[in-house]
Every structure is written in structure tokens, then in C-alpha cells.
Amino acid sequence: MSTFKNVAVAGATGNLGPAIVKALVDAGFQVIALSRSGKTEGLPSRVKTVKVDYDSKDSITKALKENNIDAFVSNVPNHDSQPALIDAAIAAGVKRFLPSDFGSNVSGNALTAKLPVFAGKLLTHEYLKRKESEIEWTIIANGVFLDWGLEKGFLINKHGGPTQLFDDPNNKFSATTLADVGKAVAGVLKHPAETKNRSVFVQSTSISQNELLAIAKKVKPELKIETENVSTAEVLKNSYGLLEKGEEIMGAMFGFLKVSIFGREYGSDLSGENDNELLGIKELTPKELEEVVRENL
Numbered sequence: 001m002s003t004f005k006n007v008a009v010a011g012a013t014g015n016l017g018p019a020i021v022k023a024l025v026d027a028g029f030q031v032i033a034l035s036r037s038g039k040t041e042g043l044p045s046r047v048k049t050v051k052v053d054y055d056s057k058d059s060i061t062k063a064l065k066e067n068n069i070d071a072f073v074s075n076v077p078n079h080d081s082q083p084a085l086i087d088a089a090i091a092a093g094v095k096r097f098l099p100s101d102f103g104s105n106v107s108g109n110a111l112t113a114k115l116p117v118f119a120g121k122l123l124t125h126e127y128l129k130r131k132e133s134e135i136e137w138t139i140i141a142n143g144v145f146l147d148w149g150l151e152k153g154f155l156i157n158k159h160g161g162p163t164q165l166f167d168d169p170n171n172k173f174s175a176t177t178l179a180d181v182g183k184a185v186a187g188v189l190k191h192p193a194e195t196k197n198r199s200v201f202v203q204s205t206s207i208s209q210n211e212l213l214a215i216a217k218k219v220k221p222e223l224k225i226e227t228e229n230v231s232t233a234e235v236l237k238n239s240y241g242l243l244e245k246g247e248e249i250m251g252a253m254f255g256f257l258k259v260s261i262f263g264r265e266y267g268s269d270l271s272g273e274n275d276n277e278l279l280g281i282k283e284l285t286p287k288e289l290e291e292v293v294r295e296n297l
């Protein structure tokens with residue numbers, strides 16, 4: 001079984017990338033960042049940034065070969081562009097590919113996989129399975145980003161206006177901090193045999209909307225949080241309606257994302273089946289959870 005040393009991260013800046021790079025560097029991997037723009041925000045100075053042209057397979061393959069890359073972590077936001085990255089990785093002799101996924105349970109839940117917002121992820125999963133005699137793969141599913149979701153006002157609306165509570169707000173869903181997603185990436189590459197050609201599932205916590213609200217009220221009593229009840233069935237119907245009319249496509253996609261996180265049938269509670277222990281992820285204690293909420297609300 002292969003062991004990995006040199007790792008390329010594509011899309012290493014932005015929301016999640018820096019946490020992945022930090023965890024890989026902390027775990028002792030040699031990391032390079034592949035970038036369209038050459039920007040380096042959030043990256044340690046010892047991590048080399050290599051500018052690539054994602055429209056040119058040769059450009060990516062050259063960067064991978066020149067740096068003896070044996071594992072490729074994709075973190076690009078445009079999921080349907082990934083078959084080209086996989087081809088370039090194969091041409092460069094890369095052993096393992098981790099696609100940009102890092103969210104809902106697309107690989108483990110048929111309803112989630114059907115949601116149009118995940119078409120690019122699904123295409124990538126299918127492509128990796130077709131190419132598995134040429135390159136190994138691991139998909140990471142971690143539910144919603146906990147700290148990012150709070151900071152952006154997605155999990156609790158801190159920008160004014162009501163927080164939407166979906167279906168039964170006591171339903172649990174998995175949420176993971178950016179740092180723990182990074183740890184999961186490093187954990188996968190430290191456990192090549194156990195993670196070869198499969199999806200892994202991680203979470204920092206499994207929590208309900210009501211539990212999250214109770215913590216928010218405790219740690220930020222000054223924040224006035226209004227709520228409104230919403231049904232995911234309605235959200236789903238509206239999103240398909242918008243798609244059909246070709247209107248507000250971003251709004252429709254956002255609706256599908258909400259359904260994948262808060263819809264009971266969409267497999268978003270990963271607490272019973274996860275790989276936390278294998279990958280070195282520890283669930284947040286109640287105190288740590290409060291701290292994450294306090295810091296990000």
C-alpha cells in the first residue's frame with residue numbers, strides 16, 4: 001500500500017483551503033498549493049504556490065510531476081471541472097485523489113445524490129469509480145461547516161430577519177469545523193489502506209436546530225433571534241419550480257442545499273456511521289461547542 005508524502009491542494013485559498021493546508025503541514029506532509037490567481041492569503045509562507053492554467057491538462061500535469069506529487073486534494077468550487085483534474089493527476093502518476101466534496105451525504109444517500117446542486121459532485125464520483133484502476137480516491141462527507149455556517153449567518157440568521165427552522169427542529173444533523181475537515185484530509189492520507197476507494201464520514205458534532213439556538217441564546221443573550229417554521233418539502237418544490245422557469249438559479253441551488261442538510265430523509269446525521277476515530281477527529285465537548293458558537297455568531 002502506498003504512503004503519501006507530497007500533496008498538492010487545488011483551490012487552497014478561500015473558505016476551506018487554508019484549514020486543509022494547515023492540517024496537512026501540521027501532520028508532516030510536503031504541501032504545494034495549485035492556484036489560478038497566485039494568491040496566497042491564509043497559507044503558511046513555507047507552502048509553495050504554483051500557478052496553473054486549469055484549462056490546460058499539460059499545465060497541471062507539469063506542476064504535479066515537477067513536485068513529485070503523490071496525493072491530490074481538490075478544493076475547487078466548480079465541481080464539474082474535476083474530471084479534467086483527475087486526468088491530469090493520472091498523467092502525472094499521482095496515487096490518490098480527494099475530490100472537492102466536503103459537505104452533504106451525496107455518496108451515502110440516494111435522495112441527496114439526486115439533488116441538482118450536487119450534479120458536479122456526482123459526476124466526479126462516477127468518474128473516479130470509472131478510473132479507479134488508474135488512481136485511488138477518497139471522498140470526505142462532513143455535513144455543514146459549523147464555524148463557517150455560523151459566521152456567514154447560514155445556521156442562525158445574525159444579519160436581521162428570522163432564522164428558518166426546518167420541519168422538526170429537534171432533528172439532528174452533522175456539522176464540522178473547518179479545522180476538523182482539514183484533520184480529516186490529513187487523516188485519510190495517513191491511513192491509505194483503510195480509506196482507499198471509499199467515502200469517509202466525519203463530524204465535529206451532531207446537533208439539532210433547537211440545540212444550536214439554545215446555545216446561541218446562552219452565549220449571546222444580546223442577539224435577538226426570531227424564528228419561522230419552514231417545510232423542506234416546500235423548499236424543494238420552490239427550488240424545482242425556479243429551475244424549471246430558469247429563474248434565480250442560485251436561490252434554487254441554495255434551497256437544495258438546505259434540503260440536504262435539514263431534510264430528515266437526506267442522511268445528514270452522520271453520527272452512527274462515521275470515521276472520526278480512524279481519522280483522529282474528536283467530537284466537540286459541550287464547552288467547546290459553546291466556544292465555537294460564541295466565536296462565530
Ligand SMILES: NC(=O)c1ccc[n+]([C@@H]2O[C@H](COP(=O)([O-])OP(=O)(O)OC[C@H]3O[C@@H](n4cnc5c(N)ncnc54)[C@H](OP(=O)(O)O)[C@@H]3O)[C@@H](O)[C@H]2O)c1
Nearest residue numbers: 011013014015016035036037077100101102103143144145
Ligand atoms: N459543507 C459546507 O457547509 C460547505 C460550505 C462551503 C463550501 N463547501 C465545499 O467546500 C469546497 C471548497 O469550497 P470553498 O468555499 O472553500 O471554495 P472557494 O473559497 O469558493 O474557492 C476556493 C479556491 O478555489 C479557487 N477557485 C475559485 N474559483 C475557481 C474556479 N472557477 N476554478 C478553479 N479554481 C477556482 C480559488 O483559489 P485560487 O484563486 O488560488 O485558484 C479559491 O480561493 C467545495 O467543494 C464546496 O462545495 C462546503
